[in-house]
Each structure stands twice: as structure tokens, then as C-alpha cells.
Amino acid sequence: MIESKLCERWSPEQIVGPELKGKLSFKTIYNWLYKNFFDVSRKGKTAKTKETRGKFNIGKSISERPEEVKKKEVFEHWELDSVVSSRGEEQSLFCNICG
Template structure:
């Protein structure tokens, strides 16, 4: 404001303030009605523009009332979305409904109206379980130090692409980090035991002390 009142050019002001001259030009042009330039009024106008530029999203009071009614009727967010789409009504995705619900934006509903009471859990993973060796947590504590050779970590790696059930069994020796991978047709316990036998056959007897 002071430099502008002194009659300095935008480039001179930019050099003095360490800004690009285009930034100064835009600021002055944006507040051309505030002649002479007034820093306080310019800041106030900026804050008003920022508040007006915040997107309102898809939230409406009317839609909130409809969502609350359906949730109280034990409809799941997925069912609500599908029904609204079938009737040609504007709607949001089910993830948005869950987000509004957990954020408390649906004032007349809470997670207790969901069929799973907000405690939906994924079923325990049963694929790839195999009865080979002991869990790492069950091994002697001295094994964790990685001072001795012959203690292995076993795991499976599955591609997230396509519909193939194929995967790879991985074997890592804890001390040397020696890595071995055996391809398997699926994640069954039988396939894992076969892969273990193939891996073990590649090394002398005694190399696999624990796995």
C-alpha cells in the first residue's frame, strides 16, 4: 500500500517485496475499485472471496431428511443409493453416506441404525493357511536376534490384477536374508506344503531349522 501510494511501478514493488511482478499486477487490478489501494480493505475482500469459493458439495437438507428416514428403516447405504438411482433421483455414492453418518452430519441418525451397528468386520482370511513349522511369535526369543542360520520366514504373494488364483510362496532366511520364491497354482495348504518341499530340496539337510 505504501509503495503503491509512492507511485512505484508494479515491477519496483515486486522487487522490493520479493514477489513476481505479475502477482502485484493481479492484486492491484483485482482491487481496482479500492483506489487508492487500501491493504486492510483488500484483505477483507480477499477473505470474502475465499469464503464464497469454498465448494458446497452435494449436501442438501432435503436429501439429508430422505437419507435419515431410510437409515431408520434399516436400509443400508448401498440399498439407498440403488433405490434412488432406480427412481432417477439425484443421489451420492454410498461412501459419502457412510462419511456423513460417521461425521454426524445426519443429525437424526447414527451408526446404530446400520444393520451391523457400525461394527461390520471382514471375515477372517483363511486362504494360505498351512501347517508347516511354527509361527514366529512361538519361536524361541534367541531366534529374533538373527545370530544363527537356518530360521526362515514364509509368506505368500498374490497379484491384485486379473482373476488368476496363482501366487508365489516366498522363503526368507532371517540371518542372511537369502530369498527363495516358488510359484504355486493357488493358496491352498496343500500347495504351500508342496512349495515348502520344493524349496527345502534345493538345500542340504538341516538348512531349515525352523520355518
């Protein structure tokens, strides 16, 4: 009876229930399970799926900028930087017009 209920994925608490209360403890069933008295496979946790979304297109590095932009000699060069929190709750955009 106990092994058939375990195969149906009943918990030891459900198996003991009101019928066997006082005659058998659910802790005893857990001890039997840990000692492999029953031929029942453990369910276990499911594996988390890996991230399948694409990665950010980072673009060019700051070191690859032209010299006139690095020296900030030419007007109308925009510098943008964005910051997104790791939890995705907050976002910020910084803009600087050099010249």
C-alpha cells in the first residue's frame, strides 16, 4: 500500500493521513525512503533553462574613436552612455555634446 502510493507521488504525510495516524509516522516513511527500502525514484528539482536571448551589441570601443573626437576639438560629437540595473528596474541615459 505504501509503495503504491509513493509511486503515485503521494507525500508521506498524505499516506499516513487519518487512517494510519497513531499506527505509523510519516517520519518513519521518510526514513525508509532515505534507506532505499522502496523502489521509488526521486523526483528532484528540474534544471533551470539557460538564457536564450541575444547579447547586447556593444559597438565600438572608446579607444577606437578618431583623434579629433578624443581631443574634443570638433563640435557636434555626441557621447552617449546607458546604464541598466542588473534587475532591469531602472534605466538611465547620459548625453554629452562635446565642442
